[in-house]
Amino acid sequence: MRDIAFGQYYPSNSILHRLDPRSKILLLVAFIVLVFCTVNYVSLALVVFSVFAVVLLSKVPLRLYFKSLKMIVVIVLITSALNLFYGTGEPVFEWGIIKITLAGINNAIFIAVRILSLILISSTLTFTTSPNDLTDALERLMKPLSIFKVKVHEIAMMMTIALRFVPLLLEETDKIMAAQKARGADMESGSLVQRIKALIPVLIPLFVSAFRRAYELAVAMECRCYQGGEGRTRMKILKMKAKDYVSIFVVIILIVGVVLCNVYLPQTVR
Amino acid sequence: MDFITAQNLVFRYIDEDDQQENIANTRNVLDDVSFTVEKGEFVALLGHNGCGKSTVAKHLNAMLLPSGGKLYVDSIDTTDESEDFAIRRKVGLVLQNPDNQLVASVVEEDVAFGPENLGVEPKEIRRRVDSALRAVDMYDYRNQPPHKLSGGQKQRVAIAGIIAMEPDCIVLDEPTAMLDPKGREEVMSTIKRLNKERGITIVLITHYMDEAVDADRVIVMDEGKVLTSGTPQEVFSQVELLKRHRLDVPQVTELCYKLKARGVNIDTLSLHSDECIKKLLEVLL
Numbered sequence: 001m002r003d004i005a006f007g008q009y010y011p012s013n014s015i016l017h018r019l020d021p022r023s024k025i026l027l028l029v030a031f032i033v034l035v036f037c038t039v040n041y042v043s044l045a046l047v048v049f050s051v052f053a054v055v056l057l058s059k060v061p062l063r064l065y066f067k068s069l070k071m072i073v074v075i076v077l078i079t080s081a082l083n084l085f086y087g088t089g090e091p092v093f094e095w096g097i098i099k100i101t102l103a104g105i106n107n108a109i110f111i112a113v114r115i116l117s118l119i120l121i122s123s124t125l126t127f128t129t130s131p132n133d134l135t136d137a138l139e140r141l142m143k144p145l146s147i148f149k150v151k152v153h154e155i156a157m158m159m160t161i162a163l164r165f166v167p168l169l170l171e172e173t174d175k176i177m178a179a180q181k182a183r184g185a186d187m188e189s190g191s192l193v194q195r196i197k198a199l200i201p202v203l204i205p206l207f208v209s210a211f212r213r214a215y216e217l218a219v220a221m222e223c224r225c226y227q228g229g230e231g232r233t234r235m236k237i238l239k240m241k242a243k244d245y246v247s248i249f250v251v252i253i254l255i256v257g258v259v260l261c262n263v264y265l266p267q268t269v270r
Numbered sequence: 271m272d273f274i275t276a277q278n279l280v281f282r283y284i285d286e287d288d289q290q291e292n293i294a295n296t297r298n299v300l301d302d303v304s305f306t307v308e309k310g311e312f313v314a315l316l317g318h319n320g321c322g323k324s325t326v327a328k329h330l331n332a333m334l335l336p337s338g339g340k341l342y343v344d345s346i347d348t349t350d351e352s353e354d355f356a357i358r359r360k361v362g363l364v365l366q367n368p369d370n371q372l373v374a375s376v377v378e379e380d381v382a383f384g385p386e387n388l389g390v391e392p393k394e395i396r397r398r399v400d401s402a403l404r405a406v407d408m409y410d411y412r413n414q415p416p417h418k419l420s421g422g423q424k425q426r427v428a429i430a431g432i433i434a435m436e437p438d439c440i441v442l443d444e445p446t447a448m449l450d451p452k453g454r455e456e457v458m459s460t461i462k463r464l465n466k467e468r469g470i471t472i473v474l475i476t477h478y479m480d481e482a483v484d485a486d487r488v489i490v491m492d493e494g495k496v497l498t499s500g501t502p503q504e505v506f507s508q509v510e511l512l513k514r515h516r517l518d519v520p521q522v523t524e525l526c527y528k529l530k531a532r533g534v535n536i537d538t539l540s541l542h543s544d545e546c547i548k549k550l551l552e553v554l555l
Contacts, residue, residue: 132376164375167417213370220371223331223363224384224431225355235382235395 009130014059015243016128021137023244024125030251031121034258035114040268043261044113050254051117060127068123069116076115080108103269110269135159140238153229161217165210172209176202273344273439273471274307274330274361280338281325299325301494302339307473309438312465314482314502315475317491318516323475326491327443330473331361344438359388362432364442368424369416377419377427378403378412384435395434402434403427405468406460422453426460433464439471440464446481454481479506479520483541490517507539522546 011017016024031051038044055065087104094100129137139156146152177187180201187198281300300322307313317323328334329341332348341348343357362384365371374380378399385395403409406426416424425445432440442461446454458481465472474481482488482502489499492515498505506512506519509527513519519527519539526539526546535553540546 130376132374132379160374164373164416167415168369171417216365216367216370217373219333220363220365221373221383223333223358223365223371224373224435225358225387226383227355227387231389233386233389233392233395235379235386235392235399237392 010060010064010127011130012059012128014057014128016054016058016124018243019128019247020238020240020244021129021133022141022238023240023248024129025134025137025141027247027251028122028125030255032118034255035117035121037258037262038110038114039262040265042265043258044110046254046257046261048113048117051120054124055120058124058128060124064127065120065123069119072115072119076112079115080112083107083111106268131163132160135163136234136236137238153232157229165213168213169206169210173202173206176205272306272342273309273311274305274473275342276303276305276326276329276339277341278339279303279326279329279336279341281322281329281334282337298337298494300329300336303491303494303496304339305489305496305499307439307471310465310469310471312462312472312484312486313474314485314488315473315491316477316479316482316488316517317497318477321491322494323491324443327363327441327473327475330439330441331363332357333363359435360437361439361441362435362437364425364428364432364440364445366444366447368421368428368448371428372416372424372431375415375417376412377408377414377416380416380427381412381430381434384431388435398434398436399430402430405433405464406430420453421449422456425449425453425457429457429460429464433468433470437470439473441473441475443475444477445474446476446478454478479518483520490515492517502541503538506541509539 031047035047038047055062084100084104084107085098087101087107089101089103091099091101092105126134135156138159139152142150142152142155177185181187185198185201187195187202189195190198279300280298280302282298303322303326315323315326325334329336329348330343332343332354335349344360346353346357348357372380373383381399381402382395385398390398399412400409403412406429408423408426408430411419411423411427416427419427429440429442429445440461445461446457449457461472461474462484464470474485476482483506485502487499488502488505490497490505490512497515498508498511506523509519509523518524520541522543522545523539523541526536526549529550530536530539536549538549540549
């Protein structure tokens with residue numbers, strides 16, 4: 001249970017690992033929008049091609065990507081199957097009430113490819129960016145929101161602490177389960193309801209200890225002069241470098257390419 | 271000049287519901303506690319669980335304020351709330367459970383947490399973090415997540431987090447209570463080294479008598495009062511007094527004490543085993 005890697009960071013030294021986390025987040029957002037803006041096979045191919053290029057650039061073993069794809073394969077199948085029957089126009093295939101049209105087939109292919117590229121590109125972000133860099137970048141990117149009284153620093157601090165305590169609480173769950181088993185608790189047999197009920201004696205001590213930890217952590221933070229985000233500095237300064245600007249430029253070219261394809265070539269979907 | 275001065279310190283928890291009637295009935299957690307700590311000194315505060323020693327620790331950096339009496343840290347009165355953070359900069363507190371006092375999921379970022387809170391310049395933070403990690407001999411682990419470290423290593427990271435704030439004094443509240451013997455040894459030698467090499471004032475709160483032996487001065491507390499204080503030699507020579515309050519003395523001292531009671535000719539009760547061996551050889555040969 002302890003081996004669950006939160007965010008699934010894969011340490012390496014690829015160009016993507018060395019990009020500024022802020023530009024990575026922005027590029028991810030651009031990609032997501034782009035994936036859903038494709039209206040014909042040429043622009044879709046363009047996006048898919050660049051997703052593959054990004055995946056290869058990350059130098060993360062491909063099996064990790066397959067692992068993350070495996071989890072959503074069912075969702076992809078269901079959504080594309082639904083889209084298959086939703087097309088309008090001349091049916092290509094008809095059997096009773098089931099009508100499959102060319103538009104339906106196109107829709108199904110598009111939705112499947114879109115979801116798959118979405119997963120691939122967002123996994124790249126979590127594979128190549130450590131959780132700390134991510135929260136750090138999010139804090140800085142959300143900074144403008146503080147004019148709307150959004151507590152940006154507090155949100156980022158909560159994420160940092162959550163990341164710190166995930167492995168601790170997992171370890172503790174293991175210990176409590178072992179302790180309850182030692183007293184004869186049965187957690188591996190019986191109906192679903194019984195098993196869920198067997199978890200209660202695990203969850204209650206876990207909660208109690210989490211609150212105690214939270215209190216102690218608060219004391220420790222106060223001892224170290226924590227007084228919120230105001231007047232706080234950071235050890236690591238994020239700095240946009242040449243490669244960040246280059247990657248942003250490349251993605252802008254991609255956006256232009258997709259827009260051109262969409263405008264000048266016939267629409268296949270929608 | 272004393273760095274910390276406690277004058278007739280009294281502390282009691284006040285139940286908010288019946289403030290008026292029961293005040294007389296609540297037991298004082300600290301009852302008329304007075305002591306001083308000099309700059310650069312290594313003081314050990316000994317006592318049972320619940321004797322008030324942790325309460326003293328939290329007073330020293332203004333986490334708790336005295337209900338009566340006065341506490342001065344570097345001539346600042348801790349009851350002055352505007353000076354809270356100034357006091358916490360001077361006096362760092364290391365707690366018992368290392369897991370619950372580390373904030374970030376990378377060692378060096380956790381050490382940086384304190385100086386970041388103080389608004390120190392990024393370059394200076396980097397310098398302090400590196401220097402603090404070297405001081406506790408954890409520099410090679412700076413990019414590790416804390417949950418991959420042993421208890422002793424985590425506690426040393428926690429100490430580094432305090433050192434990076436460059437305090438004059440570090441108060442350690444039972445820093446070894448949750449550690450195995452190896453971790454305990456690591457933490458103790460780190461503490462002693464910081465005291466000797468960097469001249470940081472150390473207040474070590476513990477219930478292990480053996481850890482108090484190397485201190486410059488020992489203060490023994492029982493039931494919210496100071497029982498006795500002095501050099502380790504003076505304090506641990508009072509074997510009867512300590513035993514009466516269900517406190518132990520170091521094993522070596524106890525051996526000398528028992529031998530002396532049996533009529534063996536030992537003049538002083540030793541604190542260290544090699545010293546004791548020498549004495550015994552003198553008597554035997």
